[in-house]
Every structure is written in structure tokens, then in C-alpha cells.
Amino acid sequence: xxxxAEPAAVAHGAMTPLPYRxxxxxxxxxxxxxxxxxPVADAIEPIGPGQFDMLYAFGVGEAPISTSGDPDxxxxxxxxxxxxxxxxxxxxxxxxxxxxxxRGPFGNRWPLAEAHGRDLxxxxxxxxxxxxxxxxxxxxxxxxxxxxxxxxxGGRTPDDLLFTRELERWRGRLDMDVDVTVDSATSGWHGxxxxxxxxxxxxxxxxxxxxxxxxxxxxxxRFTAQALLExxxxxxxxxxxxxxxxxxxxxxxxxxxxxPTLICRDGPVYRWDEMAPLLEVREL
Amino acid sequence: MAETLAAADLDSLFDAxxxxxxxxxxxxxxxxxxxxxxxxxxxxxxAGWTDEQAPGSYRLERRDDGALFGYASGPQSWKxxxxxxxxxxxxxxxxxGGFAVEEEPAAATPTAFVGVRPxxxxxxxxxxxxxxxxxxxxxxYAARRAxxxxxxxxxxxPSSLCFCTAQGTGPGATExxxxxxxELLEGGHRFLVRAGSTAGEAVxxxxxxxxxxxxxxxxxxxxxASAAHEMxxxxxxxxxxxxxxxxxxxxxxxxxxxxxLSCGNCTLVCPTCFCTHVEDTxxxxxxxxxRERVWDTCFSLRYAEMHGGNTRPSTRARYRxxxxxxxxxxxxxxxxxxxVGCGRCIAWCPVxxxxxxxxxxxxxxxxxxxxx
Amino acid sequence: MRTLDSLxxxxxxxxxxxxxxxxxxxxxxxxxxxxxxxxxxxxxDEADSFYLVRHGLVALEQYVPxxxxxxxxxxxxxxxxxxxxxxxxYRWQLSARAIEPTRxxxxxxxxxxxxxxxxxxxxYRLLSRISGELVQVITQARLQxxxxxxxxx
Numbered sequence: 001x002x003x004x005a006e007p008a009a010v011a012h013g014a015m016t017p018l019p020y021r022x023x024x025x026x027x028x029x030x031x032x033x034x035x036x037x038x039p040v041a042d043a044i045e046p047i048g049p050g051q052f053d054m055l056y057a058f059g060v061g062e063a064p065i066s067t068s069g070d071p072d073x074x075x076x077x078x079x080x081x082x083x084x085x086x087x088x089x090x091x092x093x094x095x096x097x098x099x100x101x102x103r104g105p106f107g108n109r110w111p112l113a114e115a116h117g118r119d120l121x122x123x124x125x126x127x128x129x130x131x132x133x134x135x136x137x138x139x140x141x142x143x144x145x146x147x148x149x150x151x152x153x154g155g156r157t158p159d160d161l162l163f164t165r166e167l168e169r170w171r172g173r174l175d176m177d178v179d180v181t182v183d184s185a186t187s188g189w190h191g192x193x194x195x196x197x198x199x200x201x202x203x204x205x206x207x208x209x210x211x212x213x214x215x216x217x218x219x220x221x222r223f224t225a226q227a228l229l230e231x232x233x234x235x236x237x238x239x240x241x242x243x244x245x246x247x248x249x250x251x252x253x254x255x256x257x258x259x260p261t262l263i264c265r266d267g268p269v270y271r272w273d274e275m276a277p278l279l280e281v282r283e284l
Numbered sequence: 285m286a287e288t289l290a291a292a293d294l295d296s297l298f299d300a301x302x303x304x305x306x307x308x309x310x311x312x313x314x315x316x317x318x319x320x321x322x323x324x325x326x327x328x329x330x331a332g333w334t335d336e337q338a339p340g341s342y343r344l345e346r347r348d349d350g351a352l353f354g355y356a357s358g359p360q361s362w363k364x365x366x367x368x369x370x371x372x373x374x375x376x377x378x379x380x381g382g383f384a385v386e387e388e389p390a391a392a393t394p395t396a397f398v399g400v401r402p403x404x405x406x407x408x409x410x411x412x413x414x415x416x417x418x419x420x421x422x423x424x425y426a427a428r429r430a431x432x433x434x435x436x437x438x439x440x441x442p443s444s445l446c447f448c449t450a451q452g453t454g455p456g457a458t459e460x461x462x463x464x465x466x467e468l469l470e471g472g473h474r475f476l477v478r479a480g481s482t483a484g485e486a487v488x489x490x491x492x493x494x495x496x497x498x499x500x501x502x503x504x505x506x507x508x509a510s511a512a513h514e515m516x517x518x519x520x521x522x523x524x525x526x527x528x529x530x531x532x533x534x535x536x537x538x539x540x541x542x543x544x545l546s547c548g549n550c551t552l553v554c555p556t557c558f559c560t561h562v563e564d565t566x567x568x569x570x571x572x573x574x575r576e577r578v579w580d581t582c583f584s585l586r587y588a589e590m591h592g593g594n595t596r597p598s599t600r601a602r603y604r605x606x607x608x609x610x611x612x613x614x615x616x617x618x619x620x621x622x623x624v625g626c627g628r629c630i631a632w633c634p635v636x637x638x639x640x641x642x643x644x645x646x647x648x649x650x651x652x653x654x655x656x
Numbered sequence: 657m658r659t660l661d662s663l664x665x666x667x668x669x670x671x672x673x674x675x676x677x678x679x680x681x682x683x684x685x686x687x688x689x690x691x692x693x694x695x696x697x698x699x700x701d702e703a704d705s706f707y708l709v710r711h712g713l714v715a716l717e718q719y720v721p722x723x724x725x726x727x728x729x730x731x732x733x734x735x736x737x738x739x740x741x742x743x744x745x746y747r748w749q750l751s752a753r754a755i756e757p758t759r760x761x762x763x764x765x766x767x768x769x770x771x772x773x774x775x776x777x778x779x780y781r782l783l784s785r786i787s788g789e790l791v792q793v794i795t796q797a798r799l800q801x802x803x804x805x806x807x808x809x
Contacts, residue, residue, distance in 0.1 A: 013373065013374070013387055013423045014420040014421070014422075014423070015373045015374070015423075015562070015575065015577070016373070016374055016385055016387055017385065019382040019383055019384075019385075021381075021382065040381065040382050056564075058376070058378065058383055058566070058573055059564065059565070059566025059567075059570060059572075059573040060564065060566070061562075061564040062562070062564065084591040084592070085591050088591075099381065099382030099383055101383070101385075125804065125805060126804070126805030127805070154805075155805060156803065156805035156806065160805060181730075183799075183800045183803070183804075183805065184726075184728075184800065185726060185727040185728075186726070187723065187724045187725060187726065189727060190755055191730075191755075192713065192730045192732070193715065193716075193727045193728065193729050193730045194729045194730055194796060194800070195796045195799045195800055197796065197799070198732075198735075198796060201668070201734065202732065202733055202734060216804070216805075217804040217805060219799070219802065219804045220799075220804050220805075223799060243590070244588070244590065244595065245587070245588050245589060245590050245595070247560075247561060247562045247580075248560070248562060250418075250419070250420035251418045251419065251420060252414070252415060252418070252420065252422050252558075252560070253559060253560045253561070253562065253577075253580070254558060254559035254560070254580075254582070255559065255561075255580075255587065255588070257609065257613070257617065259529075259608075259613055259616075260612075260613040260616030260617060261616070261617070262617055265418065265419065281532050281533070282601075283595065283596050283597070283598060283600075283601035284532070284601075284605075592806075
């Protein structure tokens with residue numbers, strides 16, 4: 001498994017949130033909001049693509065949320081949150097000026113260096129797109145390091161798609177390829193319909209020289225990895241982002257373990273060949 | 285250099301520790317068990333008591349001598365002191381422009397643990413790895429741990445459930461203590477005393493000891509050797525890590541799941557189990573909030589709850605998680621086995637599940653299939 | 657100008673057919689092109705052909721009362737639209753419409769079935785490939801059903 005990162009110098013306890021002010025909010029769709037957060041006083045260390053923060057809604061609780069913003073955006077934190085429980089609903093209800101707590105950054109990063117000189121294929125399913133967006137921003141800011149850049153995105157319905165305006169802008173770029181599909185269409189949708197794995201056989205990348213980052217529900221990641229393998233990308237060049245119950249986020253509470261790994265500490269980014277055997281054991 | 289202390293002079297140890305500002309916690313008899321309690325003198329120790337342990341059973345019995353440490357282990361371990369079951373981490377209150385967080389001051393009471401079994405020393409070392417050696421330390425554990433004085437007592441009376449020899453954690457104390465005592469009953473009730481640190485040496489210097497004789501040292505060696513001999517062959521741990529991870533779908537898991545109540549007793553009594561839950565609360569008027577760290581158990585149905593479901597809804601999966609973590613994946617995560625061989629989980633399981641039997645069953649079932 | 661054989665071979669389903677088989681299949685086919693918006697076939701109509709899409713995008717649609725025409729799936733380059741030619745009563749189960757300018761090869765069902773009757777070994781070779789494609793279509797359709805992106809409610 002991936003090795004533990006270097007010791008962090010923290011002036012405050014690892015379980016103590018720092019206050020951050022909500023600078024902007026943006027409603028992405030019916031149950032997803034993006035919050036932009038600025039530190040009230042102390043800031044956390046810079047967060048990298050793939051990492052997550054524990055976001056605290058005062059008096060309600062915490063949730064682990066991946067960064068979805070530009071890694072070069074200074075101290076501003078960007079998190080896209082789906083409102084599914086008490087904590088995330090409270091976070092999504094926060095308005096500019098509200099204060100939330102932040103602990104982080106935790107976890108490991110997307111291995112962007114692996115993509116140097118190669119095609120980078122990003123495959124997102126549903127709310128899997130936000131954790132990929134920082135990798136995409138980095139790739140676009142360092143475009144000459146890569147060969148082709150491909151974004152494949154699958155959502156439930158057209159109304160569930162995230163970052164639609166950005167998707168349109170990205171699709172208009174000449175230096176990347178974007179393909180989007182939905183599982184089920186509404187009338188008025190003139191794009192592709194079908195599972196996201198259908199986008200893989202004809203996506204414009206060279207499997208012999210490609211690296212893939214995949215995020216989405218576990219089933220989607222499994223089938224996508226399968227399709228990428230069938231297309232010819234080796235398992236050692238496919239990375240996924242894992243999720244499990246998290247409470248402390250700092251490797252001290254035991255909840256996020258999956259077999260031999262602690263996802264908050266060794267992940268959430270894992271190489272497919274390392275994670276695949278664990279995902280095959282039901283209820284591991 | 286080993287010294288000998290007469291049992292009648294054991295109070296001097298308590299005095300020396302107290303004069304150094306230590307609060308003393310030692311084994312005491314309470315509610316029909318030997319538990320840890322605050323102690324002032326040797327009179328508080330469970331003199332003349334022993335424990336009879338079997339799967340699902342624990343009873344105190346009278347000994348026919350006055351041994352002060354003549355038992356194996358009780359339902360508690362020292363994690364009650366180092367990792368209390370409920371600790372407040374911080375409080376917060378709303379104020380203009382946000383909220384202010386006030387961290388709880390780190391626990392500051394120096395404490396001496398008297399009567400730490402070698403397996404318990406090993407358990408403390410295991411939890412040190414979890415809480416002190418990672419990228420993030422547990423502040424509360426680190427503070428309590430820094431101010432602890434450990435007086436180990438080697439084992440002369442293992443229970444029928446002990447298997448520290450299989451795990452390499454006893455019955456002798458080799459490291460991790462400030463002082464180590466070995467109780468000798470024949471030829472005069474006395475203790476062989478060894479220092480394991482400069483702090484230990486300083487305290488030892490204050491005690492009315494005499495230099496240990498060859499006989500004292502030999503007698504102490506015999507106590508430990510006899511205890512080790514009693515535990516021989518109790519648990520074949522050869523290749524247990526790979527064995528368990530090869531057999532994640534063994535029918536043995538289904539069988540033990542039929543008996544397991546998922547009550548979590550094993551995790552409560554286990555000296556290395558460390559899982560905690562984070563509880564965020566707020567005051568009724570919403571102006572204040574707090575966070576507490578609370579013991580949790582992987583047997584809890586809610587342990588693996590996530591939005592959208594539960595990744596371990598069955599007892600089978602939760603039991604498998606606990607045992608494979610304890611004996612196998614703990615090593616992958618922390619570089620050492622999670623089990624110290626104290627046998628508590630066997631005694632305190634209400635249905636008497638014996639992890640040694642379960643592992644043997646998995647091994648046996650695998651061999652059966654190999655020859656089928 | 658490329659031969660029909662080589663165009664059919666572009667489709668993964670028939671990509672590894674022997675040249676003789678490919679020629680027989682091509683004998684039942686012809687090139688077709690559609691503008692965006694053109695209907696390929698209509699639900700309920702007699703169906704005795706299927707399409708190998710070469711370029712563009714075709715929407716398979718189902719009319720649902722109260723909702724209108726819903727796209728159930730889109731079929732793109734290398735994929736097949738239309739399975740109703742395989743079994744009687746040979747009627748289209750869904751409608752199909754080109755979303756983008758589309759070029760495809762339409763293959764005559766009766767013609768192909770006739771050739772398979774004449775040469776069962778050929779029939780086996782064709783149908784085993786088509787079954788493989790159908791398995792994939794079913795797997796993908798089931799993934800759509802599982803609603804993986806749902807929020808667990």
C-alpha cells in the first residue's frame with residue numbers, strides 16, 4: 001500500500017477545526033452545492049488534487065469532502081458537496097458569510113507525475129467529477145506535460161450533471177476531448193444515453209501510453225476499470241478514489257479501514273491493481 | 285542489577301511513587317472481579333485472590349497463600365486510563381464572525397500503573413504505535429502517556445485462556461517498563477525488582493531493597509518459565525496473517541456468526557482495540573458546541589454506516605473484520621500484531637467464542653479442502 | 657472508395673470474421689446516411705434489418721405517455737441498432753432517430769437469416785458474435801437500472 005506522508009507540523013490538535021468563512025456558494029444542481037471558503041485566521045496547509053478536508057457544520061457534525069477546486073487558488077478552499085445527510089445538508093444550506101470548520105488536508109494525491117508524457121484519461125461518474133476537477137485544472141495549467149487529455153463523464157440524468165457550464169467550455173477547447181453520457185434521459189436531451197463505460201471503446205487515447213483516474217460509486221469504478229483494462233490500459237496505470245465511513249480523518253479512529261489499508265491515511269487514491277482484490281470480497 | 289524487596293515492604297513503593305506526585309492505579313477487587321482502581325497501599329491489592337477463566341466465564345477464587353498478584357487479568361486493561369471511554373476534545377461557542385474553539389487542556393495527572401502484566405506492556409506498546417507513531421498523534425493519549433510510570437509484574441499464574449507465549453509478549457517482562465516485579469512466594473514472600481528506565485532506577489533507589497541473590501534470580505526465572513510451560517501448545521499462530529487473509533470466505537465465518545451476538549464485549553475488554561467515535565453535540569440554544577471522543581466497536585451495526593448504506597450489515601462480516609484486523613491486517617497497518625495473547629476476549633464473550641479455536645477451525649477447514 | 661466488407665469489419669462485432677464470411681454478410685448490406693433528426697425506424701413497424709453505425713449518433717427512443725419520447729440509449733460508431741430481426745414477429749421494439757448526421761450500414765435480416773439457414777456453420781459464427789454483443793448490451797442496460805448514482809434513498 002502507499003506509504004504514509006511526512007509528519008505534519010500542526011499548532012492545534014488534529015481534531016480541532018479551523019474557522020473558515022463561506023465566501024461564495026454556487027448551486028450546481030438540485031442537491032449539490034459548491035462552497036468557496038476563506039480562512040478567518042489560520043489557514044490549513046495547501047490541499048492537493050485528490051485530498052480531502054473534514055468540513056464541520058457548527059453543532060451538527062463533520063463530513064469528509066474532497067477538494068474540487070484549483071490547486072493553485074491560494075488559501076481559498078473549494079468543495080462540492082452533495083446534500084445527503086444532516087451534516088451535508090447543513091453545509092449546503094450555508095450562505096456567504098456563514099462560518100464552517102475545516103480540518104485538513106488529509107489523504108493522498110492523484111499521481112499526476114505518472115501522466116507526464118502520456119495520455120491522461122479522467123473518468124467521472126455522478127458525484128465523482130468534483131474530486132477529478134483539481135486534477136483537470138492542474139493538467140490544463142501544465143498542458144504541455146501531457147499528450148492527450150480526455151474527460152469522460154457519466155451522470156444519472158441531465159439534471160444531475162455537475163459543472164455543466166464548465167463542461168461546455170471544456171468541450172470547446174482544442175486541447176482536450178470531452179464526452180458525456182447519462183443513464184437516463186429526459187426529453188430535450190440531445191446527447192448520449194447509456195452507461196459511462198460505453199464511452200471508453202471509442203475515446204481518443206492510446207492505451208499503450210495512457211494513465212486513467214476514475215471516481216464514482218464503487219460499482220461504476222469497477223466496471224470502468226474493467227472497460228479500461230479491456231481497452232488495454234494496464235492495471236498499474238489506473239487509479240481510483242475510495243470512500244468508506246470516516247470519523248476522524250487522521251488514522252486514529254479505525255472506521256475507514258478496508259482490509260489492510262486505512263483510507264484516510266493510505267488513500268483515498270489507490271492504484272487499481274492494489275485495490276481490486278479488496279473490492280472483490282463482499283462486505284470486507 | 286536486580287534487587288529484592290520483601291513483600292512486607294511493598295508499601296514503600298507506594299510511598300515513593302506518591303512522594304513523586306504520582307496518582308497510583310493498581311488492581312483491586314471490586315464487584316467480583318479484579319479491576320483497576322486508585323490505590324494507596326499494598327493492602328489495596330487483591331491479596332490471596334486468583335481468577336478462574338474459561339470461555340464465557342470469569343470467577344474469583346481464593347488462593348491458599350497471600351500472593352498479591354496471583355491472578356492473570358481482569359476485564360479492564362490500562363486503556364481505561366490511557367484511552368478513557370469518553371474524553372472531551374474541545375468546546376466551541378458562536379461569536380461574531382464565526383465561532384471560537386477552546387481545546388480541552390491536556391490531562392496533566394502523572395499516574396503510576398502498578399501491576400502491569402507483560403502482555404499489557406505489549407498492548408500499551410501497540411497502542412503507542414497507533415496513537416503516537418502516525419502522521420497525526422492523538423493529543424490526549426500522548427499527554428496521558430507521557431506522564432505514566434509503569435510498574436510491571438511478571439506472570440506466575442496464567443489463566444487457561446492466556447497465550448502470551450504464542451504472541452511473544454510474555455510471561456516475562458523484557459522492555460517497556462520503569463520497574464518490573466516478580467513475586468516470589470517460597471523461601472519468604474518477596475519480589476525481585478528490576479529497573480527498566482532512569483525513572484525506575486530513581487524510584488528503586490528509594491526502596492528498602494537488598495541485592496538479589498542467585499537464588500532470588502533463579503526463583504524468578506522459574507516463575508516465568510513455569511508460566512510459559514503451562515501455556516505451551518495452546519495456539520498455533522504459524523502464518524496466521526496469511527492464513528486468515530487466504531480464507532476470507534471460509535464457512536467458519538458463517539458458523540461463528542451463528543453464535544456471535546455482535547455485542548462488542550471482546551472489543552471493550554481487549555487491551556489493544558482502539559476504535560473511537562467522534563460525537564459532535566450542541567447546546568439546546570445552538571450557541572455552543574462540543575466534540576467528544578468516545579469508545580466505539582466495529583461490532584456496532586452503525587460502525588460501517590455511510591450515506592447510502594452500510595458496508596458491513598451482517599454479523600459475519602463484522603466478526604470477520606474484527607478477527608482479521610486483530611490477527612492479520614493490524615500488521616499491515618501498524619507493523620505489529622494487534623493481539624497480545626491475554627485471552628480476555630474469550631473469557632468475556634457471553635457465548636464463549638474462543639479465537640484460538642476459530643483460527644484452528646479455519647486452518648483445519650483449509651487443509652480439508654486441500655486434500656479433498 | 658472502400659468496399660462494404662472493410663466497412664463492416666470496422667464494427668467490433670464482425671471485426672474478426674474471415675474474409676469469405678465477411679463477403680457473405682456484405683452481400684446483405686448497403687450503405688445508408690441520415691441527416692440529424694431523420695427517423696431510422698419506428699416502434700411497432702415491421703423490422704427486418706439492423707444497423708451498424710459507422711459515424712454519428714442514433715437515439716433509441718420509447719414513447720412513454722405523460723413523458724413523451726424518451727431516449728433509452730444512444731448508439732454510436734461501432735455499435736448496433738436493432739435486434740428485432742433475430743426473432744419473430746420481427747417488429748421494432750423501439751424507435752430510432754439520428755441525433756447527429758449519421759452514416760451506417762443497414763443489413764437485411766431476411767437475407768442474413770437465409771444465408772444462415774443455408775450454412776449453419778456460418779450461422780453459428782455470426783450468432784456467437786452477435787450474442788457476445790448482446791451480453792454486453794444487457795450488462796450495460798442492467799448497470800443503468802441499478803441506478804448507481806442514486807443517493808441511497
